Amino acid sequence: MKIAYKSDIHLDFWVKEKNRNKIKDFIKNILFPKTADVLIIAGDLGHDNLQNALFLEEIKKYYGVVLVTFGNHDLYLLDEESLNKYKTSHARLSELKEYIRFIEGVYFLDGDIADVAGMKILGAGGWYDFSYAVRHGISLEVIRGQWEVIMRDAKYIHPKIDPPTFSSFEKEKIRSFIYDADIVFTHVPPLYIKCFDDVLMNSFYTFYGYDLFANNVKYWIFGHCHQAHDFYYDTVRFLSSPLGYPVGRRGEFGIRDLNINLKG
Numbered sequence: 469m470k471i472a473y474k475s476d477i478h479l480d481f482w483v484k485e486k487n488r489n490k491i492k493d494f495i496k497n498i499l500f501p502k503t504a505d506v507l508i509i510a511g512d513l514g515h516d517n518l519q520n521a522l523f524l525e526e527i528k529k530y531y532g533v534v535l536v537t538f539g540n541h542d543l544y545l546l547d548e549e550s551l552n553k554y555k556t557s558h559a560r561l562s563e564l565k566e567y568i569r570f571i572e573g574v575y576f577l578d579g580d581i582a583d584v585a586g587m588k589i590l591g592a593g594g595w596y597d598f599s600y601a602v603r604h605g606i607s608l609e610v611i612r613g614q615w616e617v618i619m620r621d622a623k624y625i626h627p628k629i630d631p632p633t634f635s636s637f638e639k640e641k642i643r644s645f646i647y648d649a650d651i652v653f654t655h656v657p658p659l660y661i662k663c664f665d666d667v668l669m670n671s672f673y674t675f676y677g678y679d680l681f682a683n684n685v686k687y688w689i690f691g692h693c694h695q696a697h698d699f700y701y702d703t704v705r706f707l708s709s710p711l712g713y714p715v716g717r718r719g720e721f722g723i724r725d726l727n728i729n730l731k732g
């Protein structure tokens with residue numbers, strides 16, 4: 469089975485209009501899709517639900533099944549207009565899920581398992597928990613204070629979240645199904661990869677998920693950090709292929725894929 473994966477599309481940074489043809493061009497010229505049985509999108513589609521839905525309709529044409537979860541940007545209410553329309557980030561996410569429900573072959577996973585030709589794929593957002601900085605001796609109070617200043621998550625997610633609480637909530641969703649999963653994908657990586665040299669910054673990009681790996685999981689696909697990864701930790705292969713923003717690029721064009729034979 470061939471699995472393709474991508475994350476951090478940030479569509480509205482690349483395509484300014486809600487125009488199907490422009491989105492088709494973006495897919496062709498930036499993502500170079502090749503057919504595969506499954507495409508996994510590990511969060512951060514973009515800031516506009518309708519545009520994201522058009523994108524998913526178009527990219528689905530290349531894949532048997534498309535599985536997607538949310539990233540932090542998929543919760544943002546950026547302006548007065550979206551604040552008035554949605555009131556809460558949860559409402560915005562519910563609308564996206566509702567759009568996706570009507571797109572054949574595209575599934576939004578929020579702590580759920582999809583069975584694709586006998587392969588069990590678990591998808592969830594996941595969330596950073598500050599623990600990376602705590603382990604470096606920085607107090608929660610200081611971390612939280614910096615989070616308020618540095619991260620736009622503090623400003624654009626409504627009502628304001630408490631990252632450690634949200635993270636443990638997300639982690640429990642993952643934990644309840646992980647025993648069945650062959651492949652997991654989350655927006656936030658469940659281990660301390662180095663996304664930034666700065667300890668505080670890095671604690672906004674990872675969570676402690678080491679206690680989740682002693683299961684059947686063979687592959688873990690993630691996003692959030694705008695650098696591509698492919699490495700093993702223990703017996704799990706960790707993969708990411710973020711697109712990122714057009715300016716100040718750290719991500720990569722194209723969509724990575726790999727052949728998986730779990731019985732082999």
Ligand SMILES: [Fe+2]
Pocket residue numbers: 476512539540541655691692693
């Ligand atoms: Fe993100």
